[in-house]
Amino acid sequence: MTVLEKGNITIHTENIFPIIKKSLYSAHEIFLRELVSNAVDAIEKLKMVSYAGEFDGDTDHPKIVIKADKDNKTLSISDNGIGMTADEVKKYINQVAFSSAEEFVQKYSGGADQPIIGHFGLGFYSSFIVAKTVEIDTLSYKEGSEAVHWICDGSPEFELTESDRQDVGTTITLTLQDEETEYLESPRIRQLVKTYCDFMPVPIEFEGEILNEQPAIWRKSPSNLTDEDYLEFYRYLYPFQEEPLLWVHLKTDYPFEINGILYFPKLKPDVDVTKGNIKLFCNHVFVSDHCEEIVPQFLMPMRGVIDSPDIPLNVSRSALQVDRKVRKIADFIAKKVADRLKELYKEDKPQYLKCWKDLGTFVKFGYINDEKFKKQIEDLIIYKTTADLSAGDSDSANVQVETEGDAWQDVNADGGISQNGESYTTLAEYLERNKERHENRVYYCSDAVTQATYVELHKNQGLEVLFLDSFIDTHFISYLERDHSDVKFSRVDSELDENLVSGDSDSEIVDPNTNKTRSEQVKELFETALNKPKLTIRTESLKGDNAQASPPAMVLLPEAMRRLRDMTALLQQEQSDFPEEHILVVNTAHPMIQNLANIAQGGIVTSEGSPSSELANLICHHVYDLALMSQKGFDADGMKQFINRSNQVLTQLTDAAK
Numbered sequence: 001m002t003v004l005e006k007g008n009i010t011i012h013t014e015n016i017f018p019i020i021k022k023s024l025y026s027a028h029e030i031f032l033r034e035l036v037s038n039a040v041d042a043i044e045k046l047k048m049v050s051y052a053g054e055f056d057g058d059t060d061h062p063k064i065v066i067k068a069d070k071d072n073k074t075l076s077i078s079d080n081g082i083g084m085t086a087d088e089v090k091k092y093i094n095q096v097a098f099s100s101a102e103e104f105v106q107k108y109s110g111g112a113d114q115p116i117i118g119h120f121g122l123g124f125y126s127s128f129i130v131a132k133t134v135e136i137d138t139l140s141y142k143e144g145s146e147a148v149h150w151i152c153d154g155s156p157e158f159e160l161t162e163s164d165r166q167d168v169g170t171t172i173t174l175t176l177q178d179e180e181t182e183y184l185e186s187p188r189i190r191q192l193v194k195t196y197c198d199f200m201p202v203p204i205e206f207e208g209e210i211l212n213e214q215p216a217i218w219r220k221s222p223s224n225l226t227d228e229d230y231l232e233f234y235r236y237l238y239p240f241q242e243e244p245l246l247w248v249h250l251k252t253d254y255p256f257e258i259n260g261i262l263y264f265p266k267l268k269p270d271v272d273v274t275k276g277n278i279k280l281f282c283n284h285v286f287v288s289d290h291c292e293e294i295v296p297q298f299l300m301p302m303r304g305v306i307d308s309p310d311i312p313l314n315v316s317r318s319a320l321q322v323d324r325k326v327r328k329i330a331d332f333i334a335k336k337v338a339d340r341l342k343e344l345y346k347e348d349k350p351q352y353l354k355c356w357k358d359l360g361t362f363v364k365f366g367y368i369n370d371e372k373f374k375k376q377i378e379d380l381i382i383y384k385t386t387a388d389l390s391a392g393d394s395d396s397a398n399v400q401v402e403t404e405g406d407a408w409q410d411v412n413a414d415g416g417i418s419q420n421g422e423s424y425t426t427l428a429e430y431l432e433r434n435k436e437r438h439e440n441r442v443y444y445c446s447d448a449v450t451q452a453t454y455v456e457l458h459k460n461q462g463l464e465v466l467f468l469d470s471f472i473d474t475h476f477i478s479y480l481e482r483d484h485s486d487v488k489f490s491r492v493d494s495e496l497d498e499n500l501v502s503g504d505s506d507s508e509i510v511d512p513n514t515n516k517t518r519s520e521q522v523k524e525l526f527e528t529a530l531n532k533p534k535l536t537i538r539t540e541s542l543k544g545d546n547a548q549a550s551p552p553a554m555v556l557l558p559e560a561m562r563r564l565r566d567m568t569a570l571l572q573q574e575q576s577d578f579p580e581e582h583i584l585v586v587n588t589a590h591p592m593i594q595n596l597a598n599i600a601q602g603g604i605v606t607s608e609g610s611p612s613s614e615l616a617n618l619i620c621h622h623v624y625d626l627a628l629m630s631q632k633g634f635d636a637d638g639m640k641q642f643i644n645r646s647n648q649v650l651t652q653l654t655d656a657a658k
């Protein structure tokens with residue numbers, strides 16, 4: 001064997017490799033990704049040379065072959081790519097590859113506290129992370145080239161000799177360090193190829209089998225892809241999951257290159273929205289499962305792939321977050337998502353509504369967090385409403401039933417979308433529809449169950465109520481108010497405005513015996529019976545055609561006070577307790593309250609009072625409990641008292657009827 005050259009690799013540090021190894025402790029496995037991507041590059045380069053007419057050999061059967069030899073502890077990666085001449089080995093391997101080593105060490109010997117997103121740019125010398133000796137056997141495509149063999153044991157010394165290789169291409173052979181022999185195990189190799197190289201555009205063979213199968217469909221043009229292609233790809237990436245709601249194909253070359261497909265999955269309540277599920281690639285090569293820095297936070301629940309050579313991968317995560325290009329990429333992604341939502345809203349309202357139920361929260365989160373995104377989607381935010389915005393003829397209602405909810409009565413004159421008896425509207429449409437009745441005022445409900453009575457009351461008065469009942473809405477409303485400073489948002493249980501109470505009524509007539517009005521008597525009755533200094537008792541006569549249908553009493557939580565409490569609770573991450581200070585509105589128009597006043601007539605209820613005043617006392621408690629019940633549940637003690645009292649009331653009533 002003729003030694004062509006012996007020499008020193010030009011680096012200043014005597015033995016750089018232990019340092020590389022240490023600084024990459026957690027990511028030894030990436031060496032395979034680096035070597036296979038070099039092989040892919042070499043194959044692509046040979047194709048380009050062939051197109052240019054400089055090579056007339058076979059480029060139609062590109063292939064990378066991985067071989068493990070347990071006896072000799074060697075792992076080799078062969079390609080039929082461009083190959084290297086002796087000069088190129090000297091230039092690219094000895095100088096170029098190693099020249100940045102020093103810089104690398106300076107940058108990364110800091111260690112694990114600065115996690116590097118992809119450990120990219122390590123290239124060839126990452127093989128020394130796991131190998132004690134690295135050999136290159138290569139023959140260049142160039143006519144007249146001679147095959148060469150290069151060997152290096154991790155010290156800065158190398159040896160270059162002739163080789164008897166016959167085929168154009170390169171084989172890199174690693175003799176693994178004793179503690180790295182896991183990379184000779186078949187399952188480990190298969191797993192690594194699947195993880196990192198699955199979408200590489202060249203077949204990768206191992207043990208006679210091609211391990212990578214999927215074409216990187218995100219690099220194709222959307223016009224060449226069908227819905228089924230997108231869905232199939234999703235199923236491949238996330239097997240055994242529900243179908244995604246919608247997807248966005250990212251594709252641009254300028255001012256940065258980015259390809260990718262992002263899917264909005266159907267969200268599960270237990271989804272961890274802080275943890276990303278998007279796979280980051282760089283030119284087909286898998287880099288990381290974490291894209292937190294690149295994708296705007298409110299889009300974190302999205303899944304799919306982002307492939308961009310423009311994301312700097314060899315910097316720390318914190319540096320990445322402030323990188324201008326990365327910020328632009330994040331904006332681009334947000335805009336694409338907004339465009340997709342806009343398109344869906346315009347073109348396919350049924351699908352939009354279906355998605356909205358899952359995505360609404362995240363769109364609102366985006367509204368709160370990203371000014372630009374807000375501007376793009378503010379007109380697309382819809383709210384469930386008590387108004388019936390369906391066209392309303394019975395024929396189409398029948399059609400809806402028959403098609404199990406996929407038939408639609410589209411936008412009616414008042415705007416909005418309606419499906420299966422549920423209507424949705426935008427804020428602008430709501431304000432427009434109600435401007436004559438209550439200009440710039442929005443009635444909303446934040447919990448359809450506990451506020452059902454109040455919603456009913458509004459509905460009965462023909463007042464439209466919007467549902468703002470997702471967990472983000474408390475926060476979201478304050479942003480809405482900031483952006484619509486002329487609009488007042490009142491929760492249905494916060495106050496009873498003039499739309500709900502009738503002004504003058506019989507209750508205001510003064511009783512000559514007591515010199516008090518009926519409503520004053522009722523108020524006093526409740527105050528004495530309940531004896532709660534922090535509770536404010538108010539009497540109102542609630543409007544309604546049927547006095548019995550409206551509630552006898554309601555608990556109100558003034559908007560400003562309630563919000564303050566909600567906010568504090570949100571910040572402290574706990575449920576807000578039901579405040580002791582609240583208002584009990586007693587409906588003097590209700591027949592039961594009128595009866596109650598009659599029962600108690602003749603005296604203020606006292607503990608030793610007459611049987612009828614005792615009953616009145618019990619009923620006051622009961623009315624209060626019933627009003628409270630629609631706002632909050634009972635604790636054990638409250639429940640016991642409530643049941644005891646119910647039994648007492650019923651006993652007294654049955655006694656009276658005997």
Ligand SMILES: Nc1ncnc2c1ncn2[C@@H]1O[C@H](COP(=O)(O)OP(=O)(O)OP(=O)(O)O)[C@@H](O)[C@H]1O
Pocket residue numbers: 034038039041042079081082083084092093096097120121122123124125169170
């Ligand atoms: N399998 C191969 N076939 C032909 N040339 C190769 C092969 N592997 C490496 N080279 C040459 O060696 C050079 C250095 O490789 P190295 O992997 O260190 O850096 P790179 O591929 O240029 O960039 P990166 O650091 O991003 O991988 C390559 O640019 C290429 O010219």
